[in-house]
Amino acid sequence: MGYCLSVDGGGTKIIAVLFDHDWNCLAVGRSGAINPNFTRLESVAANMEACIRECLKEHPHITLGAVYAAMPGPIDLLAEVIGKYAKVGEMHAFSEGYMCLLAGIQHRRGIVALAGTGSGIFGVREESQTHLGGWGSHLGDEGSGYDIGRQGMMAAIQSFEGRGPVTMLQELIMQEWQLKLMGDIISVIYGTSDTREVISSCSLLVSKAAMSGDAVAQGIFAAAGQSLAVQVCALMNRDAFDEQTWAMAAGSVWKGHPLMFTRFREVIREKHPKTVAAMPLFEPVMGGVVHEAMRMGEGDPLDGPMLQRLKSSFEAFLYQPKDI
Known part of the structure; x- marks a missing residue:
């Protein structure tokens, strides 16, 4: 054995x-x-x-x-x-891309749009890989858990200040960190040694709000899907990927709300109609x-x-x- x-x-x-x-x-x-x-x-x-x-x-x-x-x-x-x-x-x-592709669609070639704490696009041709994005939270990582969490916190602040649409994210954030005042979020973010992890964890609250029907939170997930699709298309064009390739989502952030993958698939279909967008099996x-x-x-x-x-x-x- x-x-x-x-x-x-x-x-x-x-x-x-x-x-x-x-x-x-x-x-x-x-x-x-x-x-x-x-x-x-x-x-x-x-x-x-x-x-x-x-x-x-x-x-x-x-x-x-x-x-x-x-x-x-x-x-x-x-x-x-x-x-x-x-x-x-x-x-x-x-x-990372090859591992995801094998687990997700059991193929050795394709494109992986990874969205976890960070994000990145991987062009996989068996064990050879090219990469786009993944510049880290300060310079990029669009569509990642960090990005979604940050967008959620910004939306809550704008709602609180009356310069953005009303969203339940304000209430969820105050409950999560037991804030008496919205302004107390400053010490939560800047008073920790792991700001990246704290901000990323807010993506779970954005998911909760989106699943409850909050339009602002749903818009954040749709925008994340669109951003990752744009990056996939850029990699396809740069690295001359065949139109009839697979573009697979990977990472836990895609579970946040179905609109993220829906928008991802729509954008790819608009630009590359023969490319198949897929969710992973494993x-x-x-x-x-x-x-x-x-x-x-x-x-x-x-x-x-x-x-x-x-x-x-x-x-x-x-x-x-x-x-x-």
Whole structure:
């Protein structure tokens, strides 16, 4: 029996999945952020350690035929951590885009519009990748959780000051941070060492408002989808992608409101009618599982029966739960 590990990490969390060649999910580990651009290296190492330890604690000294990992953090550090708990045969470092594409639509070529804490567009041709956007919260990251959270806070402030449309975001923000006055939001934002995370967390409030019918919040999600679509089209033109390619959404922010993907798809159809916009089947960490299944001859792309097997065994990693 062969065993493998798939690991995905970013600005919010790291997750690891242990699986076998009968396509069973054997164990899962999770921990916090591992992006060294925004998290101290000591914390990155500690979060990697916590994740791998949790995942492999019931499988001491296991032999892993392959480890597949995608993350902005140092892969060599991850390999060192895994080596404390397992013997590793092959270590594969995937780009974020390739990992997302494999997990999402089980294809090796296409475009990924990633919207998490940050954002970025990835043009993927198998393991070769080009990139657009992703300049960080100060210079870009349009359509990201940070961007949506910031837009939500600005809308609440403008509503409070009477220079913007009325929105329930003002009330939600005051409740979330237990503010007596709207002006107290200043100390929440500027009195923390992790402003990026605090502002990003407000995207959840924008989602709550949008799902409740708040027009301002819905407009923020629609604008985010449009911004990401414009970036996808720019990458397609710059890198000469075929018109009949896939443009796939990825990242948790797309779950905030359906209008985000609806507008994304509309803009792409307007500019590239033959391009297919798609939502993902699985969360990105499943990219390693899909790649191993393809490598083992289960199909490329995977066929219906194999996909059904993975959906059953890895139900917890479906991008959208069954009841949605």
